[in-house]
Amino acid sequence: MxxxxxxxxxxxxxxxxxxxxxxxxxxxxxxxxxxxxxxxxxxxxxxxxxxxxxxxxxxxxxxxRGVIMRYRAVIDDERRGLPIRAFVSVTPLDYSQESTIPERLETLDGVMSCHSVAGAPSFVLVVRVASPAALEELLNLIHRTVPVNTETTMILKTYFGK
Structure with a gap:
C-alpha cells in the first residue's frame, strides 16, 4: 500500500x-x-x-475529544464596519509552494478562512473588508504574499450559514 x-x-x-x-x-x-x-x-x-x-x-x-473545537461570537459585519464579504478562489502559479499558501495567508487582515477545495482552484478564501477599495488592496496584498492567480466573487446576501 x-x-x-x-x-x-x-x-x-x-x-x-x-x-x-x-x-x-x-x-x-x-x-x-x-x-x-x-x-x-x-x-x-x-x-x-x-x-x-x-x-x-x-x-x-x-x-x-475535539468534537467541540471552540466557542465563538457571531458578529454582524455591517454594524462592525466590514460590510464587504467575498469568496476568493486561489490557484497557485507554482504548485511546489502550494502547501505553504494557507499559513502565509492566515495572518492577513481581512482573510477570515481558507478552504482546500476540489476543482480548478486549490483554495477558496472567505474575506471581509470595509470597502471595494479595501478589497482591491487585500487582493493586491495576497498577490504580493504568494504567487497565485485569484478570482473574486462578492457575496451580496447570506441566507443562512454555520
Missing part, C-alpha cells in the same frame, strides 16, 4: 471511530450548541432530557 493511501485509510478510520461515538443525545447537544454557543447547561439539560451534571460530563468529553 502506498504512503498516501495509508494516510487516507487512517484518517477515514479516525473519522468513522469518532462518528460511532456520537450517539443521538450527543447529536442533540451538539445541534443546540451550534445554534447557540451560549446555551446553558440547564438549557442543554432540558433539550436532551438529561440531568445538568450528565450534560456537563458529555460536553466536557466532547471538548476533550
Amino acid at each position: 502506498k504512503d498516501g493511501e495509508a494516510r487516507v485509510r487512517k484518517a477515514q478510520g479516525r473519522a468513522a471511530a469518532d462518528a460511532e461515538q456520537i450517539d443521538a443525545t450527543d447529536a442533540v447537544i451538539l445541534d443546540a450548541l451550534e445554534r447557540d454557543g451560549r446555551a446553558t447547561l440547564s438549557d442543554l439539560s432540558e433539550i436532551s432530557k438529561l440531568s445538568v451534571s450528565a450534560v456537563q460530563s458529555r460536553v466536557q468529553k466532547l471538548e476533550r
Whole structure:
C-alpha cells in the first residue's frame, strides 16, 4: 500500500471511530450548541432530557475529544464596519509552494478562512473588508504574499450559514 493511501485509510478510520461515538443525545447537544454557543447547561439539560451534571460530563468529553473545537461570537459585519464579504478562489502559479499558501495567508487582515477545495482552484478564501477599495488592496496584498492567480466573487446576501 502506498504512503498516501495509508494516510487516507487512517484518517477515514479516525473519522468513522469518532462518528460511532456520537450517539443521538450527543447529536442533540451538539445541534443546540451550534445554534447557540451560549446555551446553558440547564438549557442543554432540558433539550436532551438529561440531568445538568450528565450534560456537563458529555460536553466536557466532547471538548476533550475535539468534537467541540471552540466557542465563538457571531458578529454582524455591517454594524462592525466590514460590510464587504467575498469568496476568493486561489490557484497557485507554482504548485511546489502550494502547501505553504494557507499559513502565509492566515495572518492577513481581512482573510477570515481558507478552504482546500476540489476543482480548478486549490483554495477558496472567505474575506471581509470595509470597502471595494479595501478589497482591491487585500487582493493586491495576497498577490504580493504568494504567487497565485485569484478570482473574486462578492457575496451580496447570506441566507443562512454555520
